[in-house]
Amino acid sequence: MKTALVILAAGKGTRMNSDLPKVLHPLAGAPLLVHAMQSGASLGPSHTVIVAGHGAELVRKAALSHDASAIIVEQNEQLGTGHAAKQAQEVLKGFDGTVIVLFGDTPFVSPETLSAICDAQRSSDVVVLGFEAEDPARYGRLVMDGTQLDRIVEFKDASEAERTITLCNSGVVACNGTLLFDLLQAVDNDNAAGEFYLPDIVGIARARGLKTAVVTCDESETLGINSRAELSAAEAAFQNRARADAFENGVTLPAPETVHFAFDTVVGRDTIIEPNVVFGPGVTVESGATIRAFSHLEGCHVARGSIVGPYARLRPGAELSENVRVGNFVEVKNARIGTGTKINHLSYIGDATLGEHTNVGAGTITCNYDGVLKHHTEIGNHVFIGSNTMLVAPVQIGDHAMTGSGSVITSDVEPEALALSRAPQIEKPGMATKLINLLKAKKAKQQRGS
Numbered sequence: 455m456k457t458a459l460v461i462l463a464a465g466k467g468t469r470m471n472s473d474l475p476k477v478l479h480p481l482a483g484a485p486l487l488v489h490a491m492q493s494g495a496s497l498g499p500s501h502t503v504i505v506a507g508h509g510a511e512l513v514r515k516a517a518l519s520h521d522a523s524a525i526i527v528e529q530n531e532q533l534g535t536g537h538a539a540k541q542a543q544e545v546l547k548g549f550d551g552t553v554i555v556l557f558g559d560t561p562f563v564s565p566e567t568l569s570a571i572c573d574a575q576r577s578s579d580v581v582v583l584g585f586e587a588e589d590p591a592r593y594g595r596l597v598m599d600g601t602q603l604d605r606i607v608e609f610k611d612a613s614e615a616e617r618t619i620t621l622c623n624s625g626v627v628a629c630n631g632t633l634l635f636d637l638l639q640a641v642d643n644d645n646a647a648g649e650f651y652l653p654d655i656v657g658i659a660r661a662r663g664l665k666t667a668v669v670t671c672d673e674s675e676t677l678g679i680n681s682r683a684e685l686s687a688a689e690a691a692f693q694n695r696a697r698a699d700a701f702e703n704g705v706t707l708p709a710p711e712t713v714h715f716a717f718d719t720v721v722g723r724d725t726i727i728e729p730n731v732v733f734g735p736g737v738t739v740e741s742g743a744t745i746r747a748f749s750h751l752e753g754c755h756v757a758r759g760s761i762v763g764p765y766a767r768l769r770p771g772a773e774l775s776e777n778v779r780v781g782n783f784v785e786v787k788n789a790r791i792g793t794g795t796k797i798n799h800l801s802y803i804g805d806a807t808l809g810e811h812t813n814v815g816a817g818t819i820t821c822n823y824d825g826v827l828k829h830h831t832e833i834g835n836h837v838f839i840g841s842n843t844m845l846v847a848p849v850q851i852g853d854h855a856m857t858g859s860g861s862v863i864t865s866d867v868e869p870e871a872l873a874l875s876r877a878p879q880i881e882k883p884g885m886a887t888k889l890i891n892l893l894k895a896k897k898a899k900q901q902r903g904s
């Protein structure tokens with residue numbers, strides 16, 4: 455069965471008290487919207503429609519940078535979730551498969567739950583994802599009639615008796631495309647909020663004698679984020695799950711509560727992640743690696759057996775081959791580091807390619823930026839870069855070459871050559887003692903004078 459996703463993301467999110475649209479607030483390194491897009495993508499939809507409104511340009515950019523094939527439609531006035539869903543009608547014209555409506559502020563709905571909803575939709579006209587809420591608070595309530603869902607009542611409109619219902623609306627709905635827009639046509643805004651409620655399609659479907667059903671999932675999947683407090687609770691829930699998954703996958707975390715994962719972090723078996731490590735988006739660490747304390751990694755790949763940190767920073771495009779060492783206060787950006795190469799102390803390696811079994815001395819810097827353009831540094835295999843070498847890019851250092859410590863290397867170095875570029879050392883016998891005595895005498899004279 456063909457599916458299309460419609461993700462509602464036009465709301466301002468007043469309760470966030472923010473200039474940023476609610477759905478763009480980050481959770482585990484990605485906007486809330488991207489989490490919803492990612493779980494929806496598991497269904498392999500033929501269309502992914504994002505309904506943007508508040509901060510539409512920003513929402514459009516975030517959606518397209520995650521999935522360039524997403525279709526963005528605008529809801530110019532935020533008149534409610536039903537009105538928002540209706541904005542997808544034009545772009546889904548002629549689509550007769552299952553439409554799944556997701557909320558951009560509900561990031562944790564699992565692929566398994568979505569496929570259960572799709573399955574249920576084969577035998578029912580309208581399927582709603584519900585959950586038993588420990589504290590139903592302001593969620594919409596599902597009013598059942600036997601096994602069928604009779605209607606959904608919003609908290610604001612609910613009677614005292616209805617408010618005691620603990621089976622709540624997640625916001626996720628599945629319905630045949632043609633039918634959905636037909637039902638939405640009948641939704642009005644005669645309610646406490648004066649809004650067009652998407653959940654009202656359930657009551658309308660029932661009144662027409664159609665079949666409705668509820669699929670339930672754990673409350674942890676349906677957490678809707680409306681405030682900063684809920685965002686931080688969601689972050690904590692995400693991190694706890696990510697840490698538990700890491701344990702399951704054979705990863706050692708001696709202080710799990712101090713390690714922060716991103717939505718897409720991949721860590722291999724028998725890797726150790728020491729305390730206070732932070733993963734930004736786009737990190738893969740293969741098996742048997744060690745990420746030592748206080749390191750920060752994003753957009754990088756660490757191959758098996760490598761040791762990173764403590765206090766290392768791997769930025770986007772850092773590619774570490776097997777058994778690489780990146781030590782304390784070393785920053786690597788957009789650079790491929792060959793097998794067994796060591797950059798152990800206080801270095802910046804950016805826009806570079808390093809070969810195998812090369813040693814980069816303490817304090818080495820690839821001077822990659824001339825104030826306008828970035829330039830590349832290429833270092834071969836078995837090279838020895840002396841401490842405090844400045845490699846002024848573009849520059850190439852051949853295999854088995856060496857640079858003398860303190861050198862500023864501005865031109866290419868042949869394989870097997872030693873390059874030195876520093877003032878020659880001169881030595882003046884006895885001069886140190888003479889100088890000290892001279893200075894002491896000067897100080898004594900000053901003190902007598904004052």
Ligand code: UD1
Binds near residue numbers: 463593622651653678
């Ligand atoms: C909604 C549901 C409620 C459910 C809860 C689950 C309605 C009327 N209520 O309430 O039953 O229990 O979610 O989290 O649907 N949006 C638009 N355009 C609009 C209004 C909202 O795109 O005009 C988007 C928002 O960006 C958000 C989503 O729809 O992503 C939900 O809106 P929100 O205002 O958070 O609804 P809730 O009050 O949480």
Ligand code: MG
Binds near residue numbers: 559678
């Ligand atoms: Mg909400």
